[in-house]
């Protein structure tokens with residue numbers, strides 16, 4: 190299996206478990222070769238709640254917050270540990286309590302082959318409706334585990350060229366013009382900025398940003414605009430200000446208005462709140478120009494890959510986004526980013542208590558490593 194020391198270093202064995210109190214000592218002689226039959230010991234799931242502390246108060250069209258509840262997961266198989274995470278911003282309806290209730294139902298003991306991804310993820314999905322983030326936390330840990338067993342990162346297993354990763358945008362929340370300007374200065378390394386609009390000071394926000402930078406901007410309205418003609422007028426103005434696309438300008442329920450806006454807009458219109466998982470794609474054909482895929486919405490990496498390939502077949506633009514998350518879930522999403530036209534993978538950069546190191550942003554570009562699985566190590 191090549192260099193065993195490197196394998197141990199990258200497999201998570203050396204980093205150990207985040208969920209067990211003591212460092213693991215089961216490696217060495219107790220560790221069976223991964224080249225043996227794939228029918229090994231049963232898969233074991235562990236999880237614990239954690240709270241992410243945000244560096245800044247984060248304000249979007251309809252709420253503000255300073256922390257985000259997450260659930261950290263691990264799946265262990267033959268001494269190898271895969272890491273996963275559920276990020277649960279309150280407006281999406283999941284919480285430590287709902288994720289705990291869901292994950293307690295998960296019994297992986299009947300699965301002894303982690304490569305049966307389709308069976309295992311289908312089993313997880315069938316346990317209950319909703320719970321997309323909790324489901325994603327199992328899916329991500331499973332993908333990390335499988336990648337570590339194969340000693341390959343997922344972008345390689347998917348056949349993606351890591352030179353094609355996009356630049357990631359960096360999100361500027363709503364604030365006063367002075368604070369917005371200082372946030373732009375902090376975002377120096379980023380080549381594209383994402384601006385949250387949808388209140389009554391949209392032009393003021395853009396004008397403040399344009400007074401300090403000429404970088405391309407993307408705009409996320411989070412369903413904040415109520416009138417389609419006003420939205421179209423604003424989009425024309427934003428196009429003149431160097432904005433490259435608009436995300437979820439109006440309510441996800443305003444399907445006719447959205448289709449009209451997409452037909453008439455000079456800029457691509459991306460669906461975020463309007464599209465959760467792969468089954469939603471057919472119903473938004475011609476209503477939006479593209480989709481923002483997030484692991485926490487669609488239930489994980491397996492569905493995200495299906496969504497990205499299906500959106501491309503439908504001729505839609507693809508964006509990969511995230512919630513506020515540790516580098517665990519962000520790195521998992523980044524594995525898919527060579528397929529994306531745009532990426533918004535800054536969630537780990539907005540928190541002060543990240544437990545992982547993983548995907549890097551170098552000169553604004555998402556930069557994947559050769560680390561196997563989702564490409565993370567415990568800090």
Ligand code: MG
Nearest residue numbers: 409436437461
């Ligand atoms: Mg959005």
